Amino acid sequence: MNVLLVFAHPEPRSLNGALKDFALQRLRAQGHQVEVSDLYAMGWKAVLDGADFPARDAHAPLDTVGDSLQAYQSGTLTADVLAEHAKLRRADVLILQFPLWWFSLPAILKGWIDRVWACGFAYGVGEHSATHWGDRYGEGTFRGKRAMLMVTAGGWESHYAARGVNGPIDDILFPIQHGMLYYPGFAVLSPFVVYHTSRLDAARFAQTTATLGARLDALASTPPIPFRPQNGGDYTIPALALREDLAAGRSGFGVHVEG
Amino acid sequence: MNVLLVFAHPEPRSLNGALKDFALQRLRAQGHQVEVSDLYAMGWKAVLDGADFPARDAHAPLDTVGDSLQAYQSGTLTADVLAEHAKLRRADVLILQFPLWWFSLPAILKGWIDRVWACGFAYGVGEHSATHWGDRYGEGTFRGKRAMLMVTAGGWESHYAARGVNGPIDDILFPIQHGMLYYPGFAVLSPFVVYHTSRLDAARFAQTTATLGARLDALASTPPIPFRPQNGGDYTIPALALREDLAAGRSGFGVHVEG
Numbered sequence A, B: 001m002n003v004l005l006v007f008a009h010p011e012p013r014s015l016n017g018a019l020k021d022f023a024l025q026r027l028r029a030q031g032h033q034v035e036v037s038d039l040y041a042m043g044w045k046a047v048l049d050g051a052d053f054p055a056r057d058a059h060a061p062l063d064t065v066g067d068s069l070q071a072y073q074s075g076t077l078t079a080d081v082l083a084e085h086a087k088l089r090r091a092d093v094l095i096l097q098f099p100l101w102w103f104s105l106p107a108i109l110k111g112w113i114d115r116v117w118a119c120g121f122a123y124g125v126g127e128h129s130a131t132h133w134g135d136r137y138g139e140g141t142f143r144g145k146r147a148m149l150m151v152t153a154g155g156w157e158s159h160y161a162a163r164g165v166n167g168p169i170d171d172i173l174f175p176i177q178h179g180m181l182y183y184p185g186f187a188v189l190s191p192f193v194v195y196h197t198s199r200l201d202a203a204r205f206a207q208t209t210a211t212l213g214a215r216l217d218a219l220a221s222t223p224p225i226p227f228r229p230q231n232g233g234d235y236t237i238p239a240l241a242l243r244e245d246l247a248a249g250r251s252g253f254g255v256h257v258e259g
Helices: A015-029 A066-074 A079-090 A107-116 A169-182 A202-217 B015-029 B066-074 B079-090 B107-116 B169-182 B202-217
Strands: A002-007 A033-038 A093-099 A146-152 A192-194 B002-007 B033-038 B093-099 B146-152 B192-194
Touching: A002 A015, A002 A079, A015 A033, A015 A093, A015 A146, A015 A202, A033 A079, A079 A107, A093 A169, A107 B107, A146 A169, A169 B169, A192 A202, B002 B015, B002 B079, B015 B033, B015 B093, B015 B146, B015 B202, B033 B079, B079 B107, B093 B169, B146 B169, B192 B202
Parallel strands: A002 A033, A002 A093, A093 A146, A146 A192, B002 B033, B002 B093, B093 B146, B146 B192
Antiparallel strands: none
């Protein structure tokens, strides 16, 4: 398979750097073609602004949606964004690797999403009708591709448990896994998460890479998180509310996962 | 009161720009002192990297936590970050205003958090013992201050309802409101959210500013979201799991709100 690993840590000589090196070696040993977008090494521009749409009318107010669509359709997005689009089109699997900073993506990786997920490419795709509300949440440009998060967290695993003070890790990652990855069509695998990173000795590192290796070996066969497709009948249109008979009486992120 | 408004939209001639102008006028008319950090106008550096800690040993691996603490304690953080710290210390109320991009902060605002929330300032504060796990989640540097989000979203309100396809807005904002704001001590007011922004005509704009004005007038008196304090007895230490008799049998973000 073709694997694209997007790496968002500023220090190569870090736990994240070591896990990235391990992952690349393992994936290549399995015969995969691997591309890496090392955002810090690339000096990735994090901030979406008017310079992202060089063909736009510079006197008109910036329209972050309309200008993005126009630039995407006319092929005038910037070269750095177009290069990521080409990598994404080649990829069968996308891995986003990052340290969890303030319960979310580091800014440089959020900025990769903000800029690369162009209108017409990752959103604003497909028709809107009485039975179909755009190609998203199970449809879209990335349909047929898989994605997985590789995350490190300073806190303890119990702090991210179902009743831990930080909130459950599945819920913390929902805006990323469901909102940024499933939305444009990826099938999302369960995340690989390393906790309590300040206390990771050689034994735990060996254990961690063993687990990671097994996850990487199973990239093609692991069943994805069964998020509910938007246009398959589970949601009313256009309200996009989950049908009352599904996960009856419940609410929250969890109802958007089948079973 | 002193109000700090952090604004994260690239276009002043936008709905967000108009709402910002309205808010500033209203707050000043009420007699408040208002400071604005207009991140795009300031050219805010979004990406946390080694340059944020100019006194560090440039040959050693970057330690995003340790180098941050050392720079904070020695007063060697960069001037842009120190200026934000001074504004935050003066502020009684912090308002973060942004468009919801991919169910999270725009990268420039995430980078404001990543860089301004230094170790020793916004985290890594207080003692860790058998009864106290750091000054956080209800304690910390910002205790006694209030915070509120002002958010615009393209999607419909029903898409963000309890069973809407995007997930409930309270849960989408939990990593920000609980993880970024309550964690370092802010009392967090309910967010002000505008939905379906592409269809906002003059009548809805008037309605929107009327509601916003009322929210701004009540900044000092609005009861904050009753997030549970970490060190008040609701959580076991050090596991930081919610006590079994509280919100018994439930899990998810909602259990961290009292009542």
